[in-house]
Amino acid sequence: MDAPAPAERLHAMDHLRALAMLAGVLFHAALAYSPVMRGFFPTADRQTSGWVDAVVWGLHLVRMPLFFFLAGFFAAWVIERRGGTALARQRVRRILVPFVVAWPLVEGSLAASTRWAALNVEHPSALLVAAREWMQRPDRPPLPPTTAHLWFLYYLLLLGVLHWAVRALEWGRGGPWLTSRSPQWLLLGLPLLLTPALASVSAPHPAPEGLLPQFWAIGFYGAFYALGALVHARRDWLERARPLAPWLTAGSATLYAVFLTGLAAAPPSAGNTTASWGLAAVEACLSVWLTVLCLLVGLRLLNRPSPGLRYLSQAAYWTYLVHLPLLFALQYALMDRGWPWPLKLALAVGATLVGSLLTYQLLVRHTPLRRFVG
Amino acid sequence: MRLNTAVIRLLIAKDWQLFQKPLAVCVLAGVVALCFLGLAEPWAFYVGSLLLLIVLISSACFSISTSLVVERKEHTLAFVMSLPVSPLDFTVSKLIGSLLTFGVPFGLMLGGALALVLYTPLPDGLFVYTLLIFGWLLFAYAVSLAVAMSVESEGWATFVMIGSMVLINPYIMGLSQVPVIADRISVDALVWTAPAVGILTTLVVLALVVLGVTTWHHARKPAFY
Amino acid sequence: MMGLVGVNGAGKTTLLRLLTGIAAPDTGEVTVLGHRLPDDQVAAKRDIGFASEDMRLYRGQSLRWHMDLIRGVYPGWDEAYAGELRRRFDLRVDQRLGGYSHGQRVKALLLLCLARRPRLLLLDEPTTGLDPVARVEVLEALADVLQEESRSVLFSSHNTHDVERLADTITFLHQGRLIASADKHDFVDRWRRVLCHGVLPGGLESWPEIARARANGSLVEIKARAWSEDLPARLAAQGLQVQRADPMTLEDIFITAVRSEAVA
Secondary structure, three states: OOOOOHHHHHHHHHHHHHHHHHHHHHHHHHHHHOOOOOOOOOOOOOOOOHHHHHHHHHHHHHHHHHHHHHHHHHHHHHHHHHOHHHHHHHHHHHHHHHHHHHHHHHHHHHHHHHHHHHHHOOOOOHHHHHHHHHHHOOOOOOOOOOOHHHHHHHHHHHHHHHHHHHHHOOOHHHHHHHHHOOHHHHHHHHHHHHHHHHHOOOOOOOOOOOOOOOHHHHHHHHHHHHHHHHHHHOOHHHHHHHHHHHHHHHHHHHHHHHHHHHHHHOOOEOOEOOOOHHHHHHHHHHHHHHHHHHHHHHHHHOOOOOHHHHHHHHHHHHHHHHHHHHHHHHHHHHOOOOOOHHHHHHHHHHHHHHHHHHHHHHHHOOOOOHHHHO | OOOOHHHHHHHHHHHHHHOHHHHHHHHHHHHHHHHHHHOOOHHHHHHHHHHHHHHHHHHHHHHHHHHHHHHHHOOHHHHHHOOOOOHHHHHHHHHHHHHHHHHHHHHHHHHHHHHHHHHOOOOOOHHHHHHHHHHHHHHHHHHHHHHHHHOOOHHHHHHHHHHHHHOHHHHHHHHHOOHHHHOOOOOOOOOOOHHHHHHHHHHHHHHHHHHHHHHHHHHOOOOOO | OEEEEOOOOOOHHHHHHHHHOOOOOOOOOEEEOOEEEOOOHHHHHHHEEEEEOOOOOOOOOEHHHHHHHHHHHOOOOOHHHHHHHHHHHOOOOOOEHHHOOHHHHHHHHHHHHHOOOOOEEEEEOOOOOOOHHHHHHHHHHHHHHHHOOOOEEEEEEOOHHHHHHHOOEEEEEEOOEEEEEEEHHHHHHHOEEEEEEOOOOOOHHHOOOEEEEEEEOOEEEEEEOOOOOOHHHHHHHOOOEEEEEEEOOHHHHHHHHHHHHHHO
């Protein structure tokens, strides 16, 4: 199957979006066993493994960029089919409403499980220790609220608004020119643009979960969103990039080795809050190239109807919304167990997925909720 | 007198569509301002809040100028008045349309600014102060809108628009002369004082009165052009 | 189809505004199509299509946007007819009106007025400011379009050629007053330029049928507003020898009417 018809390609895009969201479950679960995140993650376990770092940071560099690429792609698709007003209505129903409803629930349940863990876990992580100390202070200052893992909804809304503004001002005219050039221009040019954004934060880049938008996050994820929207208008761009796949693979493998070495040499710490320009450039290349590679692989392998993947893609949104409170509760409970970390990871991921899919089947699939998060 | 609601709705939608470009610029500038605030540096806070104020004032001016001043200047008013609308329909559509084009950015920014004060380490005393600043902008907007609706001269409309917005400076100076208001800004507690409540109520009531009188006046015009 | 002729400031625009209800009369009553204005202007404007020379469309928006707006306002909007007019006027619907020429803007305005199928069409100086080619185009299009229509049209102009070309009935307006109103052919039939030989007798201009009389040496030129077969005999009784009596152009009639009115 060389050049699938454009209409069929949406299978691949749909399946990729589901996989990108489900990869989030694995990513958040695995962070508990990452040596790099030991001091920064609430569920950080006593046991860590360098193997985890070798895998999760690659996932981290591609997962959300791919997701925002697909978000831009689907936004352009809805605009083309049903117009800007339909997109705005859909964004309100499927993003704003779920965000507003889920946010306090997620915040509340994460706070409750963390409070329980801080008080009850015998082998707490550094963050849980800090939380315990904070809870014991009589004059404890209130913590600024965060959007937790729902930051992606916040940024989807923000990028939706920016997308509307750019369309209203007719600023997108140069876009088609970019995608009509040879793909290597964007594959080399985009990382250059993203490097300053990534150099302004630590490496690996953090989640922009504050209530105020961040320049770097808008620039970084916005670029992938824009690329997605542009590629929607020039679907052949990805196929034209396909001959470059071997180069991208080799380049990504080399740069990932460089990235891991750099990360080991200068792990993120309180005194190391910004990445070096070199490391940021490596991150930028990796995120662009890996995202394009994922898309090419997806178009090759996932571009056909599959009942299993279809179910997963329908359940992926709900799963992603509810996974973190579930996962944290499970991992807090597993912290004091002396079991080997791969077993704990498999248990946490498995139980979280089962719980999420079960609640999807019971609460969402056949109820009015599916209009919002189905 | 019966209102022609279907046409009024269309005219409001029309004004909203015509306002899209200025609104898009304001939204972009607003997001940039919020990003500055998000940098959590004192200089960025200053730049961000200044930019927010500029965005708010420009959205007020754009809202009035696209729907009233430009319409009169470019003679599209004649086109609108050739449609089956009465002067009252037209006035109501302009009033609601302008309040919408101004109200949406104003409401979003007011909500955002207040949430920012309450949920970030900024002192909560800024809450009342923020409301006082926004109160002035609302009042200045109401006066500018009333004048733009009532006079035919573009010059006067622009003069009042700029004048009332620029007067925010002496107004802020004036606020700093009231100790019970000025002293509470940096305090991390939300306290309502009599002068603050008085000023805010006066501004809001005046804004409503100005808009009410303008509508009443226009509703009694048999025809205008 | 009535053409309203008057010099600048004669009151043509004011009259048309009064007829649409967007201006209120200081005294008197205005009734259009059975609607009392300006109180009943909403109902009246549903039946009236009004386009004036100083009326502009939104420059930043396309003709399609304007058509959508008007379609929303007028339930009787005829989309097929609008498409036909668009082709006849050769207008691009998706182009912004800022990029239209003045002639195209006038045509766009006419399209928006005509496709709502009004019972009465009021056009205020539709050809003013157009270059000669655009003027002829608009006039031709208007004549074509109006031939197929069964509606009343009142249009104003200070250009008598345009009026002569389009109107069946002509009304002269001067300083806010109606000075003459008649069928186009009546005007041409009644008015005559009479050339006589002799001495201009006093009091000739007070004759009701004579609008103007002046002497140039022994040649006397008389412009008669109500020509009749017995006029040469009556002039002869005054000592004037009628040499010829020619029909007048509408422009000449108009100028004479305005001047005699000014003298009166």
